[in-house]
Amino acid sequence: VGNKTQFDPVHNAPLVGRHVRLRPILPSDYEYLYELETNEQITWRWRFRGTTPSPEQFAQMLWEGVLVQFIVEHRETRQRIGRVLAYEANDRHGWCHFAIVMDPSLNRMGWTLEALALFLNYLFKTWNFRKLYAETPEYVYDDFASGAGSSFHVEGRLGRHEWFQGRYWDLLLLAMYREDFEQGLGARIVAHAAGAPAPQQSRPS
Amino acid sequence: MTAPMTLAEFQAHMASQLEVEPAFLATEADLRTELGLDSIQLLVLLMALEDLGVELPGALLPHILTLSDAHAYYVNHQGHQP
Numbered sequence: 578v579g580n581k582t583q584f585d586p587v588h589n590a591p592l593v594g595r596h597v598r599l600r601p602i603l604p605s606d607y608e609y610l611y612e613l614e615t616n617e618q619i620t621w622r623w624r625f626r627g628t629t630p631s632p633e634q635f636a637q638m639l640w641e642g643v644l645v646q647f648i649v650e651h652r653e654t655r656q657r658i659g660r661v662l663a664y665e666a667n668d669r670h671g672w673c674h675f676a677i678v679m680d681p682s683l684n685r686m687g688w689t690l691e692a693l694a695l696f697l698n699y700l701f702k703t704w705n706f707r708k709l710y711a712e713t714p715e716y717v718y719d720d721f722a723s724g725a726g727s728s729f730h731v732e733g734r735l736g737r738h739e740w741f742q743g744r745y746w747d748l749l750l751l752a753m754y755r756e757d758f759e760q761g762l763g764a765r766i767v768a769h770a771a772g773a774p775a776p777q778q779s780r781p782s
Numbered sequence: 783m784t785a786p787m788t789l790a791e792f793q794a795h796m797a798s799q800l801e802v803e804p805a806f807l808a809t810e811a812d813l814r815t816e817l818g819l820d821s822i823q824l825l826v827l828l829m830a831l832e833d834l835g836v837e838l839p840g841a842l843l844p845h846i847l848t849l850s851d852a853h854a855y856y857v858n859h860q861g862h863q864p
Binding site: 595596683684686687688689690691719720721722723724728762765766769 | 819820821822823824825826828829832833840843844
């Protein structure tokens with residue numbers, strides 16, 4: 578039967594980690610999200626690609642095609658630091674797209690990946706998805722490239738798709754498989770974030 | 783309280799967490815600019831540090847440039863609650 582008090586990332590979907598927590602978006606968050614997503618360090622790689630939609634357009638677009646999305650907060654201060662979302666879910670084929678946008682001042686502090694791991698775990702536990710997709714411009718890929726082949730797979734590439742800083746860049750389609758997440762680094766991050774022992778891995782992450 | 787790991791032991795431990803050879807993780811090399819560790823690898827190091835009982839506040843993370851820096855922080859904060 579096993580120890581039911583032990584955290585099992587396969588059967589639990591915590592939204593609170595060691596550093597961040599996820600909570601539903603409220604209308605009072607819209608202004609924060611508008612400022613975040615039109616931030617000069619973010620807007621060129623996020624969906625607006627440098628444009629500034631009207632606040633009314635922004636509020637409408639915020640929910641278009643969305644399955645679930647959360648505000649990311651710092652766990653202790655409750656300061657808002659980002660947004661995660663899943664969209665264009667396909668129940669028939671068992672996949673969904675996801676995205677994350679975080680305050681650029683928090684780069685490489687580990688909080689982005691903790692928030693992402695909590696969110697992907699939530700998606701895999703709540704729906705029977707077999708794989709999750711994310712798009713990323715080539716110019717930010719190096720920041721997480723070590724996960725290729727284990728945490729995610731590059732399954733698509735649109736050549737010279739986006740113009741940025743004087744040249745065209747490829748757009749990459751990344752896929753994260755359920756089994757990779759549950760047996761690899763994803764589940765390990767969730768377990769660590771929840772203060773639990775790392776799950777046994779059936780293969781190297 | 784157990785004695786803290788030496789720098790060499792710390793290097794070997796962190797290298798095993800990253801699944802690289804200890805020699806790759808040169809103790810005085812800049813983790814980001816010289817060794818080229820990306821966000822995933824830095825998080826693995828951070829989790830390993832936390833598993834050793836060392837909580838590293840986010841504001842201090844940018845000041846940890848080398849493995850020696852991380853080891854010094856570990857030695858000074860092992861077993862301390864933030």
